Amino acid sequence: MQLTLAIHPITEIRFGENTRLDGTVLVTAKDELYRLASQVPGIESVDFEIVCPGESCRAGPIFDIVEPRAKAPGGSPDWPGILGAPQTAGSGTTHVLNGAAVTLLREESPGESRGVTGFVLEMSGEAASASHYAQLNHLIIIPHSKPSLPVHAQQKAYRLAQLQIAVHLARAALDTTPELTQQFDLSAAENLTASPRVAYVGQIFSRQRKPEADEPILYGTDTEGMLPTLLHPNEWLDGALVPSYHTSLGGAETYFYQNHPVIAELYRRHQARELNFAGTVATIASADNLDRERNTRFAAHLVKWALKADAAVLTKFGGGVPHTDLAETARLLECNGIKTAVQVTDLARDRRVESALLFNFPVVNAIVCIGGNSTQWKLPAVERVIAANSALAELLAGPFEIDSHNVIGVANQQGASRLRSMVY
């Protein structure tokens, strides 16, 4: 399976007459986008804003961030299972508006347990310097869904509007020669028999909650009843997956599926012939003990017998239950002779090592720990606050204290975070 990314660098987004690329400037037209979004069932109206890196601007709460990408004809479809038929993603050419993002806001605060502000996009200052998202040019979509819409229909409308607009923007690049192309092909470096075979095991959902009705996660399915499954790394990068509507601690965004930090790093080292990227397993954190037993064993089994890996790296989706499932999967892999390294998030709100991990398996001893609980920022008042309504705008006006977990991108669980817990 070969995927080519045709990279078009974007340094600015501007409103104009129609959607097109003008060198590295992405020009788009509000009315054109409005027509597209208002055709999505459940959307009553929609507003758009453009923000750029360094601007004294804040937006939130964030629903999701998507990189504008569009498939060239002849390859797999755009967002299979959501915008098109659920055919296998990850082959052919995908045009990428690199440096741009399509970012959609929620209309409600997610509530107390995750912080009332929800995920905030901060474009300037110290907090911004800790998030990759502050370096992007964002087209912000502010949806106004129809009143008394059930939650699942509202969230589905958000998902569809955002993906459709992202694809629409990137289609402007289909006839343009990209500045560079990148190849993603596991067969490209086949004579790697001497290098360790390394697999990636990534959780894509946690069954602590039921998915919403009709919630698309993997090829349009909601993952209910799903067993751990093999995916080609290109499928993660090219539209097979979006995160759940339910936010997870630290965050997982579509943008970092498209630019998956773990998969990108494994590919890089594969191409440098330092390892042999064996493939990936998508798995889910469990609802109960039987579910845990089944999922962790299936995942380990696939890594051993289908991918024949010597080593595996594991990431989780969410908080405590995903954390224990991650550790159990790693333990099973180690028991099968497969070396592991796991990435966990910061659970120690009292900043004590004893509270940090939910496992103590001597074999699961290679742990990347994303910190965050001792990093807070006092966000100042900014010139521009973008939110779906005045109450949310007031909430985000500043100055206010925010945990690093709620500045989108900072404590990301897909491998993008530069936060690290240090034991002292």
Added chain:
Amino acid sequence: MRAVHYLNQFFGGLGGEEKAGAPLEVHTGAAGPGKLLEQLLGSNAEIVTTLICGDNYAVENQQSIVSAVLEKVREANADLFVAGPCFQSGRYGMAAGSLCSAVQAKLGIPVIAGMAQENPGADLYRDTLFIIDSGDNAAKMRDVMNRMATLAKKLLAKEAVGLPKEEGYIPRGLIRDHFVEKTAAERLVEMVLAKVKDEPFESEMIPTAFAPVPMPPGVKDLQKAKLMLITDGGLVPKGNPDRIQSSAATRWGSYTIKDRADLRSEDYEISHGGYDPQFVRQDPNRLVPLDVMRELEQEGVIGELYDEFISTSGLANPLSNTRRMGREMAEKAKRLGIDAIILTST
């Protein structure tokens, strides 16, 4: 800068094990290794008082020693309290740790100790104190003192303290955040490659081993037993009167179920952000099984059910919270003469 230094009988020059019963002595100025310490602390530093005590005396009279030392440090108007280094001497380490931790807590001045990692005092006090790792070789006194003085000066100047391996102190078991060059993904892949090649790697977190909790003896006579229900599923009366936080809760509540046959959904809400609450919302008895307990009570299977249930939220809660709340709940249950508790979690 005025410092007070604590030494045991050996380093204080009173004598060896035969003097281990010597009571606390107060000397003006520096003594023994304190002279080196004074020199290393810099020209404006003075060890105004040296306190010397026999190891046995200090351990056997811990309370009186602590109050006497606090008094002397206060009298000396000290800016810094230093104890040891104690190397591997266990009694010395225990005394030094308890004195440092009392001075730090009561007087709020910087304190520093020195001990070997294996010293039982290090085990007990490492999380509250900066203890320079002295190793077990007293011949390294100059080197150890130098690190103690360097860290003491940083603490006095309120400068940021570096990591254990930079400063030479025993890891305290605490966490702080750093922003690093490499992403988590890069660190993850680098670590697994080192591991698979049998090369050294540094895990970013260390698992903690906990002492096993022994299984309590069974209830002797269930038909006479008084039972209690406790949940960490966050079920609270409507309005959440104790304002129990939905995540990392620091509070718990006890709520009446007197004369009630079961829990009605309209009377309760859930303060817990970590599970899908729809089923408990529909029927709170599925979290706090009052309906079934009443049946068992009527059938005479159990003696009686205590007429309140206890609730808190068990989401993302650090051990320092849960340990305290658990103790408080256990004390309450004990006071009430409860024989057995059913704990329901989510």
